[in-house]
Amino acid sequence: MPMIQTINLTKRYGEFVALNSLNLAINEGDCFGFIGPNGAGKTTTIKILATLLKPSSGQAMIDGLTVGYQNRQIRPLIGYVPDFMGAYDDMTVAEYLEFFAAAYGIHGEARARVVGDVLDLTDLAYKRDAEVNSLSRGMQQRLSVARVLLHDPKVLLLDEPASGLDPRARIEMRELLKELKRMGKTILISSHILHELAELCNTVGVIERGELLFQGSVAEILRRARMGRVVHVAVAQRVAEAAALLRQAPGVTRVALVDADHADNGAPAQEIHLTFDETGAADATDIPNRLVNAGFRIAKFVEEPVNLETAFMRLTKGLVQ
Numbered sequence: 326m327p328m329i330q331t332i333n334l335t336k337r338y339g340e341f342v343a344l345n346s347l348n349l350a351i352n353e354g355d356c357f358g359f360i361g362p363n364g365a366g367k368t369t370t371i372k373i374l375a376t377l378l379k380p381s382s383g384q385a386m387i388d389g390l391t392v393g394y395q396n397r398q399i400r401p402l403i404g405y406v407p408d409f410m411g412a413y414d415d416m417t418v419a420e421y422l423e424f425f426a427a428a429y430g431i432h433g434e435a436r437a438r439v440v441g442d443v444l445d446l447t448d449l450a451y452k453r454d455a456e457v458n459s460l461s462r463g464m465q466q467r468l469s470v471a472r473v474l475l476h477d478p479k480v481l482l483l484d485e486p487a488s489g490l491d492p493r494a495r496i497e498m499r500e501l502l503k504e505l506k507r508m509g510k511t512i513l514i515s516s517h518i519l520h521e522l523a524e525l526c527n528t529v530g531v532i533e534r535g536e537l538l539f540q541g542s543v544a545e546i547l548r549r550a551r552m553g554r555v556v557h558v559a560v561a562q563r564v565a566e567a568a569a570l571l572r573q574a575p576g577v578t579r580v581a582l583v584d585a586d587h588a589d590n591g592a593p594a595q596e597i598h599l600t601f602d603e604t605g606a607a608d609a610t611d612i613p614n615r616l617v618n619a620g621f622r623i624a625k626f627v628e629e630p631v632n633l634e635t636a637f638m639r640l641t642k643g644l645v646q
């Protein structure tokens with residue numbers, strides 16, 4: 326049974342259909358990236374899963390419990406980080422966490438211990454006596470995560486936790502989420518930026534205008550988007566001959582000779598750019614063997630970083646079925 330599941334989940338605001346028959350299945354321990362442009366329906370979905378919003382029709386389930394019917398059992402299982410944090414005047418970081426720990430029914434020594442633990446985990450221990458309002462946005466976001474870790478939930482629902490953060494704060498947030506993943510939490514995290522989630526998540530779903538366009542692995546999203554992988558190869562000599570050889574390799578759809586960026590230090594002046602068809606991932610591994618068997622010396626063999634944004638745009642433009 327999936328840890329998070331929706332079945333034909335639909336949400337209307339009056340006549341407007343914000344979610345249209347959404348079917349999600351997220352297994353225990355998964356980190357699921359929920360990707361879509363603004364207005365796609367991410368927050369609506371997450372609020373329903375967090376028991377804060379009622380579906381118009383269909384079902385949402387956490388650990389087999391149904392939202393709207395078993396909310397009281399669901400709430401201890403989830404930690405929900407909303408897309409913005411309220412203001413907490415004149416409250417220190419420690420007071421803030423103590424307050425929420427008390428609200429979760431954690432008292433006495435256990436409370437002090439839990440607050441200390443989550444401060445350590447989120448790298449905020451050195452800020453325990455600082456006022457919440459004085460924290461940077463990155464620290465406030467980590468504090469929001471700290472807050473929902475107090476009751477040690479199995480499931481984390483994070484609504485764009487990295488939005489508005491500078492690059493360094495984004496990295497810190499990502500490291501924190503990786504740690505939570507290692508702890509075995511099931512994580513649903515939304516973003517309108519695909520590459521932010523590609524490294525962190527093992528599965529992704531792409532939503533647009535309330536419809537789920539795609540659900541699967543990051544590798545699959547690229548295949549589905551018909552992304553040809555590109556590999557840069559340089560050989561010590563006889564470049565044209567090597568290019569001719571590789572033109573025959575299975576899965577290669579295009580071979581280009583390109584002037585290398587840095588042709589100094591005796592490095593080859595030209596390199597070969599190989600484009601593979603969508604099944605090409607496996608074929609690329611065969612290229613070095615082919616070259617070596619034909620007597621070429623390989624000076625470089627690098628796969629171009631795959632362009633996830635392009636894949637995402639193609640998906641959301643409906644170019645892919």
Ligand SMILES: Nc1ncnc2c1ncn2[C@@H]1O[C@H](COP(=O)(O)OP(=O)(O)O)[C@@H](O)[C@H]1O
Nearest residue numbers: 338341343361362363364365366367368369370
């Ligand atoms: N309370 C509401 N009343 C009416 N329309 C809403 C309400 N909340 C959200 N919407 C609309 O539903 C759609 C999905 O919104 P939302 O779930 O916030 O998207 P996302 O989080 O992906 O940006 C948007 O078109 C938004 O304007």
Ligand SMILES: [Mg+2]
Nearest residue numbers: 367368369408
């Ligand atoms: Mg949103």
